[in-house]
Amino acid sequence: MKKLDITVLMDAACIPAEDPEFTGGSASDTTEYHVVHALRELKHAVTILGVSDSVQEMVRHLSEHRPDIVFNLTEQFRDDRGMDRHIAGLLELMDVPFTGTGALGLLLCRNKGLCKQLLSSRKVRVPHFVVVPRGKRIHVPKTVSFPLVVKPNLEDGSDGISNASLVYDDEALNARARMVHERYNQSAIAEEYIExxxxxxxxxxxxxxxxxxxxxxxxxxxxxxxxxxxxxxxxxxxxxxxxxxxxxxxxxxxxxxxxxxxxxxxxxxxxxxxxxxxxxxxxxxxxxxxxxxxxxxxxxxxxxxxxxxxxxxxxxxxxxxxxxxxxxxxxxxxxxxx
Ligand SMILES: Nc1ncnc2c1ncn2[C@@H]1O[C@H](COP(=O)(O)OP(=O)(O)O)[C@@H](O)[C@H]1O
Ligand SMILES: [Mg+2]
Known part of the structure; x- marks a missing residue:
């Protein structure tokens, strides 16, 4: 197996100040540790690179270093999960091979409404849904029936989802969608509950x-x-x-x-x-x-x-x-x- 020169790209917040080279043991139980340790076990040469609110260091490093491949573990940029597609896009522009989905796939998946629209057009079954933009009156079409699950349209990891996300009437739907608008500053999606x-x-x-x-x-x-x-x-x-x-x-x-x-x-x-x-x-x-x-x-x-x-x-x-x-x-x- 060819030994590769790999840059592991990650959210800077995932790099522990006390162990920036991830030399510590498995006690530090994070995805980033697991991947870095596995790559080292596989005898690849690993460079760790964090991204936070600027891409300048990333561009400089990748231009000078030209790794064989980037292992892309980033999930956000400037605290915005929807921005990870731009990191992938930048890697595409720089013509650096990287693991995982590119800008297009990230765009299609991160937006729950867009993702479901595309899937249903390809005859993949998804819950009937309605997207509720900020500041708009909620109109539930006849094709969508209660109970509904109300969630932020762009979040991940069950963020913004609690038992109260399951709503049985217009009043609860309105209250929950308003909570999503205010707390997450984005559209809500209300989907039919699938048992x-x-x-x-x-x-x-x-x-x-x-x-x-x-x-x-x-x-x-x-x-x-x-x-x-x-x-x-x-x-x-x-x-x-x-x-x-x-x-x-x-x-x-x-x-x-x-x-x-x-x-x-x-x-x-x-x-x-x-x-x-x-x-x-x-x-x-x-x-x-x-x-x-x-x-x-x-x-x-x-x-x-x-x-x-x-x-x-x-x-x-x-x-x-x-x-x-x-x-x-x-x-x-x-x-x-x-
Ligand atoms: N339409 C739905 N019907 C039933 N359960 C749902 C529905 N939407 C979300 N859930 C529940 O909420 C969880 C999180 O929703 P999901 O859409 O996967 O968002 P996240 O990106 O936060 O993981 C799901 O794993 C499921 O248990
Ligand atoms: Mg999920």
């Missing part, structure tokens, strides 16, 4: 896609009065998880249903121009429909997180996964040039 099993499905590849075994979050039955949405507490608060017996594991499905999940995730991945690796957030309804809730380009690739766990189940251990992402990106770059 069903919730899956996180990792996909790797470009021309040929590998769909990893679906991870499932086991939420309490609705009649218990427990949470039915994967809020931040549901995802990250271990006491809360214990209280409601929330677990994460692998979803078991009959072969035909599994093939339907695989087909749908592949179609969505391609439609949204995702590159190298991604993760689909999916619900499977009681009558077996596969509905895409959200597409995540450049998903969390930390050791122990959904994508890495699923890759491991498929026989791709962590370092092999990181190397696979590099290989995919390099091959994509070379074939674009040829």
């Amino acid at each position: 069903g099993r919730e899956l996180y499905v990792g996909v790797i590849g470009n021309n040929r896609l590998t769909v990893l075994p679906p991870r499932e979050i086991f939420l309490p039955k609705p009649e218990t009065g427990g949470p039915v949405l994967a809020t931040q507490r549901v995802k990250f608060d271990t006491d809360y998880q214990k209280r409601w017996n929330i677990r994460f594991g692998f979803g078991e499905f009959e072969e035909k249903q599994l093939q339907n999940i695989v087909r749908t995730c592949k179609r969505a991945y391609r439609a949204l121009q995702i590159q190298d690796y991604g993760r689909m957030d999916v619900r499977v309804t009681p009558d077996g429909h596969v509905v895409i809730l959200e597409a995540n380009p450049n998903p969390d690739i930390a050791y122990g997180e959904e994508v890495a766990e699923a890759a491991s189940r498929a026989g791709i251990e962590y370092e092999a996964l990181v190397q696979r992402v590099l290989n995919l990106a390099l091959r994509r770059y070379r074939s674009a040039k040829s």
Whole structure:
């Protein structure tokens, strides 16, 4: 395996002041550490580069250093998650190979309304929805029925989503949309609530896609009065998880249903121009429909997180996964040039 000169590009806030070279052990449990350590284990030469509110240092470094490839872990620019596409765009302009999705795919996925519009035009099932811009009266079209889930149109990681995001009437919808407008300074999206099993499905590849075994979050039955949405507490608060017996594991499905999940995730991945690796957030309804809730380009690739766990189940251990992402990106770059 060829040893590469790799710049790992990340949000500057993820570089610990006390350990800017990431020489510390696995106690520092972040995605950035995991990726840097894996790359070093793979014997690549690693340079760490942070981006915060200026791209000048990034442009200077990449122009002078010309790495073989950039491992792109950035998720925001100037605290704005929607700006990560411009970092990818800049890498494209500079003609530097980089891992993960490009400017176009990031644009298509980060805007939840745009993403769903595109998917439904490609016959991929998504919840019926309405986007509620700031300062506009809410008009719910006849095609969209309550209950609805109201969320910020551009956020991520269940930001702005709580149990109160599930609304049953106009009044609650208005109140929740107003909260989103005021707190997040952006449009809200109100989607039909999809009842069903919730899956996180990792996909790797470009021309040929590998769909990893679906991870499932086991939420309490609705009649218990427990949470039915994967809020931040549901995802990250271990006491809360214990209280409601929330677990994460692998979803078991009959072969035909599994093939339907695989087909749908592949179609969505391609439609949204995702590159190298991604993760689909999916619900499977009681009558077996596969509905895409959200597409995540450049998903969390930390050791122990959904994508890495699923890759491991498929026989791709962590370092092999990181190397696979590099290989995919390099091959994509070379074939674009040829
Ligand atoms: N239309 C919906 N129907 C059912 N649950 C939803 C819907 N939209 C969001 N949720 C719940 O909220 C969680 C977070 O929503 P998602 O759209 O994935 O946003 P984020 O980008 O914050 O992860 C989902 O994992 C799911 O549990
Ligand atoms: Mg999600």
